Amino acid sequence: MKNERVARLTLVLGAPALAIVAAFLITSLVLVLAGDSVSGVWGQILSLPSSRGVVNIINSASVYYLSAVAVAIGFRMNLFNIGVDGQYRVASFAAAVVAGEAWLPGHLNTVFAVFAAMLVGAAWAGIAGLLRVTRGVSEVISTIMLNAIATALVAYLLRKAAVDNEGSNITATKQIPESSWIPGFRLGDSPNEVYGFVFLAILVGLVYGFVINRTRFGFDLRATGKSETAAVASGINVKRMGLIAMLLSGAIAGLVGLPILLGDAHSYGSTFQSGLGFAGIAIALLGRNHPVGIGLGALLFAFLDEQSNPLQILLDVSPDIVKITQGVIVLTVVIAYEVVRRYSASREQQQVASALDSEDKEVSA
Structure with a gap:
């Protein structure tokens, strides 16, 4: 039961994580094609915000x-x-x-x-x-x-x-x-x-x-x-x-x-x-x-x-690059959730089939 909960939690968290990673890679590709500094952009975005910035983020x-x-x-x-x-x-x-x-x-x-x-x-x-x-x-x-x-x-x-x-x-x-x-x-x-x-x-x-x-x-x-x-x-x-x-x-x-x-x-x-x-x-x-x-x-x-x-x-670099990141996150998260849903459904079917097979073997024995 514990392993099952861990597996479900991993699937739930895996979809948005996969979407964020995909958005990071696609945005980086856009920056490369545009001739902008990938490390500079991500260094700024991922830097620690100031106190004023933290307040703006919360608001x-x-x-x-x-x-x-x-x-x-x-x-x-x-x-x-x-x-x-x-x-x-x-x-x-x-x-x-x-x-x-x-x-x-x-x-x-x-x-x-x-x-x-x-x-x-x-x-x-x-x-x-x-x-x-x-x-x-x-x-x-x-x-x-x-x-x-x-x-x-x-x-x-x-x-x-x-x-x-x-x-x-x-x-x-x-x-x-x-x-x-x-x-x-x-x-x-x-x-x-x-x-x-x-x-x-x-x-x-x-x-x-x-x-x-x-x-x-x-x-x-x-x-x-x-x-x-x-x-x-x-x-x-x-x-x-x-x-x-x-x-x-x-x-x-x-x-x-x-x-x-x-x-x-x-x-x-x-x-x-x-x-x-x-x-x-x-x-x-x-x-x-x-x-x-x-x-x-x-x-x-x-x-x-x-x-x-x-x-x-x-x-x-235009700050609109973040709009690309946000848009890609939305698209990839929808795809990721669908992949996770199909994998979960397939996994449940395999578990049910395995349980039924075990019962049949016990009855036969």
């Missing part, structure tokens, strides 16, 4: 983690929520407007903004969920289209809600009162702070892991994702589960922009960070939708992003 990882969990909820039910990018945009804008009005005092205003973001994110994802369960529209198509609509809608509403900022060319909403900010904390001698929202990101991961693996709802969700036919036969309302999964995914997506909004920017503007939803898809795949795996994947992507920043200055 980016917390945002990536929330994005990946939102995607993973859909993946667990075999739903591809490609619309996290649009969902967190409309949610962050709504939270910024609500918090900027300061209808409630202090951190009550913060809580109100968080719930507003979750509700708006859930509602935006719910459009795709309703289209799927009522009209059979693929959530991949609807969420991609909703991303484009969200970008245009937020840009339009931002012009309506923007306030004049003297000396700035940035269009932004009203500043959130300082009493409603989520305070951060310092690490070592770093001049910047870790987002206080990181603790809520950790809480989201704990709740996600518990609900998916320890509750009846989580079992129904995973069962539906494995086989809708079997789920229907066991009495699960597949359409309702699909809608709930999209609503939950959208609610978590609504949190993605809040670490930046409440911990750094304090308003939603035309320069608000984009593209976080698509990074979440890659990280969810890398982490196999597991809360711990997603956390490690988020840290890896954040580390690569941070360490690639000086490449242009120090080595005259």
Whole structure:
């Protein structure tokens, strides 16, 4: 039994390790073909980050983690929520407007903004969920289209809600009162702070892991994702589960922009960070939708992003080389997981055949 557990753990860890090694080799080949210094690039990327860099990595990882969990909820039910990018945009804008009005005092205003973001994110994802369960529209198509609509809608509403900022060319909403900010904390001698929202990101991961693996709802969700036919036969309302999964995914997506909004920017503007939803898809795949795996994947992507920043200055190498690495990791990890899955299935079949053969010999004897 112990050997069997060790073998399973080796297979689970072997797939992402194989993907990272493959990404390292392929990226090195690209650098050689481009005439760039392979040792210089990897020496910079794999160097020890500064205190400021560590803080940036933690902050980016917390945002990536929330994005990946939102995607993973859909993946667990075999739903591809490609619309996290649009969902967190409309949610962050709504939270910024609500918090900027300061209808409630202090951190009550913060809580109100968080719930507003979750509700708006859930509602935006719910459009795709309703289209799927009522009209059979693929959530991949609807969420991609909703991303484009969200970008245009937020840009339009931002012009309506923007306030004049003297000396700035940035269009932004009203500043959130300082009493409603989520305070951060310092690490070592770093001049910047870790987002206080990181603790809520950790809480989201704990709740996600518990609900998916320890509750009846989580079992129904995973069962539906494995086989809708079997789920229907066991009495699960597949359409309702699909809608709930999209609503939950959208609610978590609504949190993605809040670490930046409440911990750094304090308003939603035309320069608000984009593209976080698509990074979440890659990280969810890398982490196999597991809360711990997603956390490690988020840290890896954040580390690569941070360490690639000086490449242009120090080595005259575009930091976009890291995008190649991240993309290759996603592609190779999917292949590696499939190889491991097939090997595991073959191994189990051999074990069953061996056990049956042993029983036949015992009966014959």
